[in-house]
Amino acid sequence: MKPPRSLLVITVTAVCLLASQGAATWLLVEQSRTAALATAGQTVKRTLGTAAANINRGFLQVDALLSGLESLVAPSESADPAGPNRKLRNLSDQNFLVRELMIVGADGQVVASGLEATRRHPPALKSSLLADDALPHGGLLHGGLPHGGLPHGGLIVGDPLRNRLTGEWSLYVGRAGRWKNEPVVVVAEIPLSNIAQLALPETTTAGLRVSLERTNGQLLMSNPHDARNTGQILGPVSDRLTPGGPWAVVEGRVSGRRVIGAATPALHEGLILVAQLTEEEALADWRETRRVVLIASAALAAVVVLLAVGAVLYLRARDRAAASLRWSKRLLDQALDSMSEGLAVYDANWTLVLTNRRYVEIFPHLRDVAVPGTPFERLARHAAAVVLPAGTGAEREAWAEWRRRAHEGSESFEQTFPSGLTVQSTQAEMPDGGIVSVHRDVTAAKRAEEHLRAARDTAERANRMKSEFLSNMSHELRTPLNAIIGFAEVLERNGAVPEAVRIDYARDIRLSGEHLLAIINDVLDMSKLDAGAMILHESVCDLRRLVGAAGNMLREQARAAGVLLRVMIPEEPLPVLGDERLLRQVVLNLVSNAIKFTGRGGTVDVAVVRAEAGGLQVTVIDNGVGIAPEHLPNIFQPFYQVDGTASRQRGGTGLGLPISRAIMKMHDGQLEITSAPGVGTIAVVILPAVRCAASPADEVA
Structure with missing residues (x-):
């Protein structure tokens, strides 16, 4: 809001008067200061001339x-x-x-x-x-x-x-x-x-000092006497003053305070006379004059300010009623604009009276038409074109009719726009027949509900997976333990067991223990990976020999399952930098899974080739039962087991694949699996080029 013209004139006039008075005061003060310094300089020069004449005459x-x-x-x-x-x-x-x-x-x-x-x-x-x-x-x-x-x-x-x-x-x-x-x-x-006494016979000027020095600054005499510095070299006077030149304001060599000084050479070579007066003493009278001038100027400024304030108060009293009305309107506008809901007010004829800022933010498509005086009918038709951009004229007309009925009623309703915005609207009728419409953006609340629902589903799925894991682990742990306990009891009760039977029982006990140890190792490895405690013990190892050894270790398992295991590796060494034990565990997990989920008469192919980017690739292909598409995204989740008779019959903790992928990530590599039910599964392990060691074959571990 612009101030009244009269108030502006008074303010500008008062400011100009105060500025002029301030400038005049400053000019007067500075002129008096300059005059005081000039008087002090003349005093110094006069004293110096007298001192030089007396000392030269005496010498x-x-x-x-x-x-x-x-x-x-x-x-x-x-x-x-x-x-x-x-x-x-x-x-x-x-x-x-x-x-x-x-x-x-x-x-x-x-x-x-x-x-x-x-x-x-x-x-x-x-x-x-x-x-x-x-x-x-x-x-x-x-x-x-x-x-x-x-x-x-x-x-x-x-x-x-x-x-x-x-x-x-x-x-x-x-x-x-x-x-x-x-x-x-x-x-x-x-x-x-x-x-x-000869240099300064008598003086009534405070702070005045005369000294006799050498040209190198050695103090020979001063009045007033300076016992502490007499005979000391204070520095050449010519650094600050020009001998025989005019007076100047310089910094004192001893006190560091500013002084008005002048110098002149004596008749005797190497001697110089210096007269100086402290600036503080030189300006003492000027400071008193300045105080009086400033007080008078301040009093005059106070008079000007009081006159201006009186005129302003008079004008403000005259405009107080209008200002109060403007303030009330502004307060109402601020209150409406600060609302978190959009507000629209219509009169009894359904003509828009006012809207707040939030209303336009919620309905930006109505920014150009949501102005006071616009009929509701026009707003509804404009909104129908936005809500149904591809709709026909009949569809838009039907939507506008629904909006008119909702506007007439007093119940709440929701609108969803193509942008994804969801708005909840509430209508209320006023005593004069007008309508107040309140609109609230509930998009975030709707999304929060969806997130809560998704989180609840995730929690329920995790709880279900935990229950399934506990059930599977109970079965997996009890099976080898029961075998170990059963065979041990047989050996304990029947002392005269034939040697061949005893050897078979001992082998079964060992195999059951190894199976139990493998389960426990998987659980421990998974916990280490989750805690970030797994550490790589890196060395240069031969991937060709590592894969070949894994195939030999599982060849008996494949034979017992009736599966043909084929391992295809190149003849030359394939040196890589990594943890040999963990890489062997990855290959064993993948090949073991392929054998376990391949039926009798099936085949499992293991191959090692060089990848396109310069790395190394291990591929495990089987023609087993495969994995359904709905289960494929979850196979790398810990403890996840694919539902089905085949998986339940073959057992397992569901940790092999998650552990293998985590190990490959630690080696900067990848583990990808593709599968189709009834066709088989392809597991691909890729080690990057940076892991491929440049060592010759004889250095491979």
Whole structure:
């Protein structure tokens, strides 16, 4: 359902106002943020310029102080030995940056200094100022002085060190010179606090920081002081900032927080000054401004929303009655469409008023005509053409008449359509004379009834087969047991039995026991196959010899039954990969069955040939009683026995064929049987080509 036009206009207007206000708020916030960053950048650049001027001036003063200092304080022969120390002390007092002046010899020992404590506990300048690998220019005393003269270089800055006496961090700077014709270094100790005060005399900006570093990123001084990282290499500043370039927002090397920073090279080679202000402090005022702007914007947005909501509520109150009616109709339509039965309502004139979705799903052939206003007569004639697609006009008219009578009555009826659909219909008359017709798809229920009936028949057949099996097994087991017990009793009671009779009785007992063992073995093999516990013990065996041996084993049985047994096998070996015992059992079962069900004077032919697909085929053909067609599909079911006098007379458990087929499946082969009553039976065993071993004849087992 489309919303009212007025509601759409109000909504679009409110959304546009809120979007415009949001865009203006965002633009104002971003502009103020940009301005705050620009102000912070200007502060950083201004601070950096001041710090660079002060530090360059201070270092120039120290450089000028150290230049020629060794000759200025050099002792004369008539002078006081302590004179150089006093001069150094006076000179250091005159420079507010310098705490101490000293002259250091090539061995690192202090030759002269302004403070006596320095001479007693000299600073460890070997690693910070004097060593060749300590500075970019090399050390001053270890290979840095040319023979016969002073080096012509500028001020050399060492690493920051902690003073042994005061514990204060200091920066030691020096110049090369000579003292009593020996190479020395004139060194000035500058406390880092003095340099820090020089770089950042006073500031009211929180988060502002100035540092003096080498170009390789070694931190020499910072204000505020950073004792943990002083002297450490933090990484080249040029990786983040361009020395002498504009300010930029970068990630801090120590804290990892974003900062507004700028860098400029100092006058002394290898030194660089860095000023930075944390972004958090730079945007502190902006965040407060942003909060105020967002609050004002939110208040204005709330006013717009309240006005829009008030207008919408007014419109909704006006349309509430119509909306309630539409909702009721929609609810009714949903209830009808959610029914599992098809529903059709007709008025007193048998004109269709409404149908639900399920009605059209059950009768898709009425989709085009089942619309409100269609007479029932038209629906009935259209349905007759579908139910009787090949019927005559009279037949269709008769079906439509039956449908009219069923529609008029109030009893239930069923309709079956050519597609197999079965529909149960119920009619009910309404007080105003209209009719409500309810249709239910009962196809699944009908099929379920058929399945239940088939399952019941199957269960009854299985129960009957079980009873027959128990009856047959009782007979099969009792027969050899009675023979064994009878002959044993005769031998037991008659001690003086002639030798020939005793031998015949013993043979009969053995044969009965073997027969009983065969029955039990069949039952056990069948149970193993059902449980999946039968295991193949595969080897390469000769199928030709296996079939020939089976024929020899059953030749006496055939002779006793008056049956001619003919075994036709090729002369060359037929190697196959399989379980020799189980394959022999299959051949014995098939040949034994053929002999058992072939009458006296009949023949049983056994042949081994190569199959068309490259495998091997064993065929057993007899001209016995055969199997009726109605029994042929069931002969591979366990315990199934063909009804008839012949089978009952010959006995058996009904397990030979099921066991044989299961064994062939384990060998990836097939067992097929064709038969006709009075003609005979043909059993065909096929072993696939993959079972035919490629071994020579001398390797055949």
